[in-house]
Amino acid sequence: MFCTKVKWLAAIAAVALVALATGIMTSAATAKDIVLSFYYPVAVGGPITKIIDGYVADFEKENPGIKINAIYAGTYQDTLTKALTAFKSGEPPDIAVLLSTDMFTLIDEDAITPFDDLLKTDADKTWAKSFFPAFMENSQTGGKTWGIPFQRSTIVMFWNKDAFKDAGLDPDKAPDTWDELVADGGKLTKRDASGNVSQWGIEIPSTGFPYWLFQGLTTADDVRLMNQAGTTTYFDKPGVVQALQYWVDLSRKYKIQPEGTIEWGTTPKDFFERKTAIMWTSTGNLTNVRANAKFPFGVAMLPAHQGRGSPTGGGNFYLFKKMANEERDAAFKFVKWMTTPERAADWGIATGYVAVRPDAWDTSKMKKYVADFPAAAVARDQLKYAVAELSTHDNQRVTKALNDGLQAALTGTKTPQQAMTDAQQEAARILKPYQ
Amino acid sequence: MSATEKVSRGSEALEIAGAWLLALIWILPLAYAVWAAIHPSEYSAHFAPDAPLTPQNFIKAWNAAPFAWYFLNTFILVTMILAAQLVLCTLAAYAFARFSFAGRDVAFILVLLQLMIMPDVLIVENYRTMTALGLVDTIPAIGLPYMASAFGIFLLRQTFKTVPRELDEAARVEGAGPLQVLLKVYVPLAKPVYIAYGLVSVSYHWNNFLWPLIITNSVSTRPLTVGLQIFASADQGIDWSVITAATLMTSAPLLLAFLLFQRQFVQSFMRAGIR
Numbered sequence: 001m002f003c004t005k006v007k008w009l010a011a012i013a014a015v016a017l018v019a020l021a022t023g024i025m026t027s028a029a030t031a032k033d034i035v036l037s038f039y040y041p042v043a044v045g046g047p048i049t050k051i052i053d054g055y056v057a058d059f060e061k062e063n064p065g066i067k068i069n070a071i072y073a074g075t076y077q078d079t080l081t082k083a084l085t086a087f088k089s090g091e092p093p094d095i096a097v098l099l100s101t102d103m104f105t106l107i108d109e110d111a112i113t114p115f116d117d118l119l120k121t122d123a124d125k126t127w128a129k130s131f132f133p134a135f136m137e138n139s140q141t142g143g144k145t146w147g148i149p150f151q152r153s154t155i156v157m158f159w160n161k162d163a164f165k166d167a168g169l170d171p172d173k174a175p176d177t178w179d180e181l182v183a184d185g186g187k188l189t190k191r192d193a194s195g196n197v198s199q200w201g202i203e204i205p206s207t208g209f210p211y212w213l214f215q216g217l218t219t220a221d222d223v224r225l226m227n228q229a230g231t232t233t234y235f236d237k238p239g240v241v242q243a244l245q246y247w248v249d250l251s252r253k254y255k256i257q258p259e260g261t262i263e264w265g266t267t268p269k270d271f272f273e274r275k276t277a278i279m280w281t282s283t284g285n286l287t288n289v290r291a292n293a294k295f296p297f298g299v300a301m302l303p304a305h306q307g308r309g310s311p312t313g314g315g316n317f318y319l320f321k322k323m324a325n326e327e328r329d330a331a332f333k334f335v336k337w338m339t340t341p342e343r344a345a346d347w348g349i350a351t352g353y354v355a356v357r358p359d360a361w362d363t364s365k366m367k368k369y370v371a372d373f374p375a376a377a378v379a380r381d382q383l384k385y386a387v388a389e390l391s392t393h394d395n396q397r398v399t400k401a402l403n404d405g406l407q408a409a410l411t412g413t414k415t416p417q418q419a420m421t422d423a424q425q426e427a428a429r430i431l432k433p434y435q
Numbered sequence: 436m437s438a439t440e441k442v443s444r445g446s447e448a449l450e451i452a453g454a455w456l457l458a459l460i461w462i463l464p465l466a467y468a469v470w471a472a473i474h475p476s477e478y479s480a481h482f483a484p485d486a487p488l489t490p491q492n493f494i495k496a497w498n499a500a501p502f503a504w505y506f507l508n509t510f511i512l513v514t515m516i517l518a519a520q521l522v523l524c525t526l527a528a529y530a531f532a533r534f535s536f537a538g539r540d541v542a543f544i545l546v547l548l549q550l551m552i553m554p555d556v557l558i559v560e561n562y563r564t565m566t567a568l569g570l571v572d573t574i575p576a577i578g579l580p581y582m583a584s585a586f587g588i589f590l591l592r593q594t595f596k597t598v599p600r601e602l603d604e605a606a607r608v609e610g611a612g613p614l615q616v617l618l619k620v621y622v623p624l625a626k627p628v629y630i631a632y633g634l635v636s637v638s639y640h641w642n643n644f645l646w647p648l649i650i651t652n653s654v655s656t657r658p659l660t661v662g663l664q665i666f667a668s669a670d671q672g673i674d675w676s677v678i679t680a681a682t683l684m685t686s687a688p689l690l691l692a693f694l695l696f697q698r699q700f701v702q703s704f705m706r707a708g709i710r
Contacts, residue, residue, distance in 0.1 A: 037652075071652040074664040082649045089562040091571070266675075273480070 034330045035067045039096035041079040041315060042072050051350055059337050066330045068095075076315065080105075083320070087111045092320040095331050100138035100316045101391035101399075103146050104230045108393055112318045114144040118332045127336060130357045134312050137388035141229060147316030148335055149356040151347070153282045154379050154386055155216045155310045157303070158289055161296040163188055163199065163277035174300035175278075178220070178246060181303045185256030188277040201256030203276040204247065205264040210406045211390050211399055212313055213280055216302045217243040219309030219387050225402070230392040231434045235402055235424035239306070244409055244416040246305075251410070260411050268292070282313060283379040286352035290373070299375035301382045309385035314353060345369075354379045392427075393434040401426035472680040479675040492680035496666075499677070501654050502684070505662040512574055512647075512658055513640045517633055519582040524632075527583075528591030529617050533603070543592075549585035555645060565650060572652045581640065587632055594625045627703035634693075634700055641689055659685045 038056070042048050049072055056068045073079040076099045083096050092111065106112045119125050128145060135149035161171035167187040175181040185201025192198065204213050211225075218225060223239030226232060234240060250257040264281075271279045272292050280302065289297060302310050317335045319328065337343070341359045345366040348355035360366060361380060370377045392398045405423030408414040414422070471479040472493065478486040496502075530536075531543050561580045562571070570576040598621055606616045622629075644660040651657045663685060666678045693700065 069652075074648055074661070078648055078664070081645070085559050085562050085649050088559045089566055091562075091566050269480075269675075273477075 033065055033067045034327055035069060036094040036327060036331050036334065037069045037071055038334070039071050039073050039079050039083050039093040039098075041074065041076045041097055048351065051347070055338060055343070059334060062337075063330075063333065066333070068334060076102075084109060084111065087320065090322075092322055094320055094323055094327060095334060096318050096320065097150055097315045098318055100135075100147055100149070100152070100312070100314060101389050101395055103138065103141065103316070104391060104393045105395050106318060107141070107146060111320055112146055113321050113323075113328070114146050115148065115319070115332070116144050118328065124336075127339075130359065131339075132354075132356060132358060132383050134383045134386035134388075135356055137228070138312060138391055139316055147318055148339060150315055150317050150339065151284075151351065151353045152312055152314035152316075152356055153284045153353055154312050154382055155213060155280055155302060156283050156379055156382065157278060157280055157300045158271060158285075159278045159298050159300065160271065160274065160293075161298055163274065163295075167277075171296070172298065174298055175303050176300075177303050178305045181278075182250070182254050182256065185250070185278070186254060189256045197258075199274055200258055200270075200276040202250060202278040202280075203257060203262050203267050203270055204250070204280045205267045206261045206407060206410050208264040209399075209403070210261075210410075211402045212311055214243065214247065214402075214406055215311035215387070215390060216280060216309075217247055217305075219311060219385070220302060220305040220307060221246075222306040224387065225390045226392050228388075230395075231431055233390075233392060233398060233402075233424060233427040233431065235405070235427060236420045241416050241420050244406065244420060247406075248409055248412075248416055252412070261407055271297075283354055284314070284352050286376065286379075288352070299378045301378060301385070307385070308382075309387055310382055311389045312383075312386050313389050348376075352376075354383065392431060394430050397430050398427045401430065468679040468683055471676050472683050474676070476674055476676040479679075492676045493684060496677050496681035496684060499666070499681070500662045502659070502662060504654050505657060505659045505685075506688075508574060508656060509641060509658040509660075512577055513637045515574070516578040516581055516640050517636050519578070520584045520587050520636055521629065521633075523583050524587030524591050525617070525622065527588045528595055529621060531588065531592045532595035546585045546588050550589065554580065558646060558649060561646070562650065571650060572656055574656050576650045577643075577647045577656075577658070578640075580646070584636070587636070590628060590632055591625060594628045595621050598624050630699060630703040634703075638689060641686075 040052055042052075052070055052072075056070050060067060071093070073082045079096065080098055080102055083093050083098065086092050087109065098106070115128065119128050128148075131139075131149050135152050136145070139145060139147035139149060157174060159174050164171040164184075167184075169184055169187060175184045181202065188199065188201040189197060190199040204216075206213065215225060218240050221239040221243040223234065223237050223243070225234055225240065251259045267276070267279050267281055268285055268288060270276045271289070272294070274295075286299070301308065317338070319331050319335070323331060339356065341357060341363055342365070344355040344357055344360035345363045347353065348360065349366065349369050355361060355366060361370070361377075390399060390402065401423045405414070405419040408422075409416045409419040470482070473488050473490075474486045475489050475491065527546070531539065531546075557580070565571050565576045565579070568576075570579070602620050602624075603616055606620050611619060641658075642660060643658075647658050648661045648664070651661065663681055666674075666681055
């Protein structure tokens, strides 16, 4: 017994030693270097990590004296949790890429600092105005700029040209209005004798963030979901209810979309496997679809109704508080460096995100890419119709109220009218303190 | 055959059928994971018996992140936590079970209170502590908040209390000191409880995600669960084949250990009364 105890102690000591040794391996920066921590929402190891690592290395080479410590923190949600925990513990990150919709949350937590005070030269001021206005809608409030667009997306419609040909439709023309979508969808939906569907007309995903896809419908219906100050929502406006009615009707009335909720993550897979002929998804899926679709496919803007449009989505750069002045200048330099036209073009081509500034599309690299793959420009062209993604104070809870309402309507537990009235009431209750 | 016998036969058959049903429901996700992992991704939702087998998914998953590092980190982490828990909980439980000292009951209530608190609530406070200790982004920082386990103390105290006083006294008559009594009487008698507790602790920390994610920043300290996150980037769509391969790969050591020591685990759970 005594002997085992000694072995135990030895084992514990050994483990403690190994653990300590692993912990000590921290980055070796010289004392006078400015070291900035940069939270980025992806897990370690994937292709995106390598691109970011490459950018950081290039930046450090061009700017001796500044070290960027890129910390990969998982999903957007995980990264926000990690950043806010670190902030509340007194050790916030210096720079972070977080959802553009987290702006109000970050402002309410007093965690971030606006860019306006840093725009000292004329060049800086021009830079701040160089982004697509649609992306700035989610980056500015109260006359200040809190975020700088970096990896931004919109919703686009992908269609399977082979399926269109089989259904007797023009394979090069996507449905351009809500009515055309219903008509084409009816022809694209294949049923066997007993009524089982082998191919659906359309899938608009409704899990994870159904409100975002829903904005693709409300924007086309020419209604907005919230005001720019993020203090009021309009969930029960007639146009919103009508948009939801249309979404529900796709499944229940026209029967061209599967009933119930449709899983966001596997919708591209359904598209590849020809379980659906049309899908709505993020432009962030462009590279994925291009690599995996074994049939010719097209990319189109979302169909129009009263108007046309899509919400923007994706992540912005934020600067956190508690930086010393020279650190803040260095962080600002990094953000500017990451958003030059060339780099925005490079990043867009590598990932499928929409290059965030118009002049990025004029670079020779981007021109060549678009000539080669015209679908990539659809998202850009749609930007002039784009609106801000739903974002309010206490964003997570307000969004959840809407998501719950949408799913209740889609699964048939509430009528669209009832679902939206309830969601609006809940949102109004949550937003009361901010009026 | 009497009527009561018939009834008990019938209810036994029902129980067996129920057990089979539960077992089937339980094994389904695992069976699906195995299916999707060993077939090309076209077959992940398409069950054809003649689907070709492939190791590609595992290779892709392994290369997607530095999993060798993550395995090592997770292994160090669970070993360190379990070792510290066993020592701390044994000593604390012994004190609570067999010694009387001023404030014992208050201290024990405080320990029990800890059982009621979800560790996630304390994340900010724990992060602050780790910052003060200079331990952010180290493996000990992941483990430290869990080492003084209230559950372990409570469980062992209850077990030690069931040890007959006579054994304790007999050992003392033989001239054993308090620590010797603990090591020679209490610990051997509580062995099933130790095994059961060890299993719970190891599987909990093997699977723990949020706290390790928040407190670590680099590849050299992150455990498997955080590494698995790479497959969760839903923006680019989900490839079930690779996800299931990665999941099987990272849970394989636990599954294997369970299969190997199945009998001991089940027995110790029965004896320890945690079911």
